[in-house]
Amino acid sequence: MLLPLWSEFFEELQNIRGRSLNTVLAYRHDLELYSEFIQTEQKTSQLFDFLKKKKLSPRSQARLISSVRTYMKFCENHDVKCPELKELKQPRVKTSLPKPISIEQFKALYASCTDKDNYFTKRNQLTLALLYGLGCRVTELIQLNLSDIYEIEKYIKVLGKGGKERLVPLNDFLVDSLKDYITNVRALIYKPNSHSPTDTNYLIVNDRGHRPSRVDIWRWLVDWSKSAGFEKAISPHQFRHGCATALLDGGADLRSIQLLLGHTSIKTTQIYTSVSASHLKSTVDQCHPLSPTFNDKI
16 A cells, blocks of 8 residues: 555544544545556546546546545645645536435335335334434434434434434324334344344344344335336435425425534535425515515505
8 A cells, every 4th residue: 555644544534533434435445546546657637537447427536536635634734745635626526416205205115115014014114204204314224223212302313424413303203103113013023133242222123133234225225116116216315305305395494404414514405405496486476575475565
C-alpha cells in the first residue's frame, strides 16, 4: 500500500469519527482504487479518465474524490504533505432522487407480503410499516431493538449514522402493529444465535430466527414487489423518500422532516425531499395574496 497513515486514518474514521462499518468499507474501496491509480504514475489530471475506464458512474467518481480528499486532509493535519489535494476538485454531480413510494404502492406491497404462516405475514407487514412510517435507513431498521420502544410515550429510538440517536414519534397504527408483533409473533420466530449469544434484543427477526441483514431486507422487497405485480422492485430508499415527501405534502416543515430523517444539515433535507405539483398548486391557491381566498381584500 503506497498511501501513508493508512491504519491511522481508518482507526480515526471508526473510533473517533464514529463512521459506520459500511462507510468505512466504502472509504477503503475508494482509497484502494486510488492507490491502484497512483501506481500507474499518471498525472492527477488523468484520474477521471482512469475512473471512466473502471466504468465508475459520475456519482461513484464524486464519492471517490471526496474520500481521497478527506484522507489527504487527514494526512496534512498529521504533517504529511499532499500536493495533489489542490488538484483534486470535487465534480458537480446532478442530484437524482429515487422515485418515492406512493401510498397506493405501499398498500399493494402490504397486501402482497403474505406467507402461509400468519406470523411471518405480520413480521413482513411490520417491516414495511416501519420503513414507511419511520423513514429510516435499512441499517437503522435492522438495528432496532425491543428496548428502543417507548410504548407509553409513543416514541422509538433510532440509531443513525455516526452513532447518533434520535427519537422518532410513533402513530397509533405503528404502536398497535408493534404491540401485536411483540406479544403474539416475535416469540414464534426468534431463535438464539450461537454466533451472537448476547444479541437477543433485536426487534425484527429474519426467517432463520436471527437479526436480519441488509440483504434479507432487499431480498424480501424483491419478492414482495413481484407478488404485488411491480415491474421493478421497490428499494428501501424509496420508503425513506416517500415518507419525507408525504410529510412535506401534508404540510410538515423541513426542520421537522430533518429531525425525523436524522439529517445533520437541513440542506440535505432540501435536496432529499420534493414537493408535488398538486401540493404546490394547493399552497399557492390558499396562501398567495392574489388567490381567490384573498379576493375580498382587493
